[in-house]
Amino acid sequence: MLAEIDVAIIGAGIIGLAAAREIAQGKKGLFVFEKNRTFGLETSSRNSEVIHAGIYYPEDSLKAKLCVEGKNLLYKLCDKHNIAYKKCGKIIVAADENEINWLEELYEQGRKNGVDDLVLLSRTEVKKLEPNIEARAGLLSPSSGFFDSYNLLKFLYSQAREKGTEFVFGTEVTGIERAGAKYKVQIKDRDGISDFAAHIVVNCAGLHSDRIAQLAGIDIVKAGYKLHYCKGEYFSLDSKYKNLVSRLIYPPPEQAGHGVHWRQALDGRVLLGPSAHYVEAIDYVVDETHKQYFCNSAKRFIPFVELEDLAPESAGIRPKLQGPEDDFRDFVITHEEKAGFPGLINLIGIESPGLTASLAIARYVGRIMS
Template identity: 50%
Template structure:
């Protein structure tokens, strides 16, 4: 197979891009350093289909999330991917938070998200008897999804279209050639190396996407491409089935470092709390959950779930967010850039693709395909 388009990284976004590009292009190759797809951020998250509520107006996060929300529900229905449009409550537990809800409601309207309804304490209690809040916003288009089944769908679609998936392959660097193509250098688990040429490079490497960009010769500090790792832990909540029927979020943290410790349900109605947001200055990949964090999770959750007990919380899992901001920095948008202006025609870098990357994945894939079509 002549390789024309190389996608680096087989997370949910890389797989979505592969599925989209392989519809009309031959020679699509997907490289993944792990032995299977979706082993990092894509499988260590809340599995939420977001509505596009919080993100800056006219940002890629807002636009692609709102578009992706609609595309994803349609895809799930057509392809029988397990999901549920359960809805979400953003709750105010103090009176001074009600004004924040009104601001969020207007922001969501500006982003084109499905209309949010303001609820009173009485209405909240009727919907969710175990929640205590003085007001809430209800988002009807927020839902949950089986993320592995979604990724499996994308992978299957890409491979049926002729794309080739190569696991256990780490990209060490990407080298620009004189003929308009790129030399991709790879390392296998046994230490053996190899290299091949490709016309297009789509960098979907998630936690390593800034390293891949730097390997090409892009100054990632000057361009604002350097990633900062934030760890997010989850605790399961041992409660009866049906304890909550919606996702429950507090008002968000400043600069969207995280959305606060929220309560989510999965498709089997298990409840988990999280994630928190802990900056990892050394970019450690540590998926352990510190049992001592149980107390802080409990205190955060009992503000809106006062009936829970500390011993109902058990360590669940952790994930790492590839964010473009350090502590104290303002929120940053997705970077999805075709790099001709930097001297790298045919390279598309996707960097800082954190939440709502899963929701936005089908829209991101279309956007990448459009960038490639415009370039020719």
């Protein structure tokens, strides 16, 4: 007979950890399976660590709702548990008339989403707040900031453990099969392959979440779950730029990302990025030939930045449901009961603002499970 557990969460990124902490309370036999040697080694540690306000996304989308809710939960949790953050605010800057129109649209979109502290800024007002920035106009978002995401991961991991979650690292889920009211889950670790039975499977597998859904028997093309990988690279700037800006500085958003922005990390380094280009495979190499593009992006608003001031820093990959030619796609967070898979919860396409929204996503998962 197969060993039996209540809940199997696949993936120990920020979403799997937050979900485990949320669900652990009421469930015995909650296990998190992670193919890497520890938690948070993929997208959750390869991002901008920005706490987004919730401006960009269509009204009533999960991205908008969970970002606004998640932002508030995250600031509260950081305060309560001494996780470092800076609510420094952000200015989205416009360089020409076209972009000024975008700012006005973003202002309206943000207000519809419940971001009610946005302020449109004139050129003079931008200059007053950020003397080194050249812009025709700006949109100030006071509730944006950035935080220490590693300490959040660590905190969620230890809370989930305290509540009884078992973490199984170095273990890849390689098969999922409906077996009556349960799922037979196949895992591979250094001792080989084995199976167990789970009543509930929560798919938090990030870049591989479409594959997990497919393993469970879902037609991911028909369901619209096929992921596209979109790489974002970062370059760091010479330390002489350390105190050049005091807020996050963003250009108007691009089709696939929020635009190459300018921010200070908690350790003082100034980072530019992420860019956004679709790729076929996962690799985290920063292509040095992209330096000129980053330099040009920075120069639009800070003209005295020079090419030699930039050094390659890091890269992350967005798990996007939206392909290069597609319109907006929302997070998929769904109990697949209606598709014939009771007890299977899929989280697919959890790209930005997934970090900001993580605590709200976990609550949402808790609700759809009960």
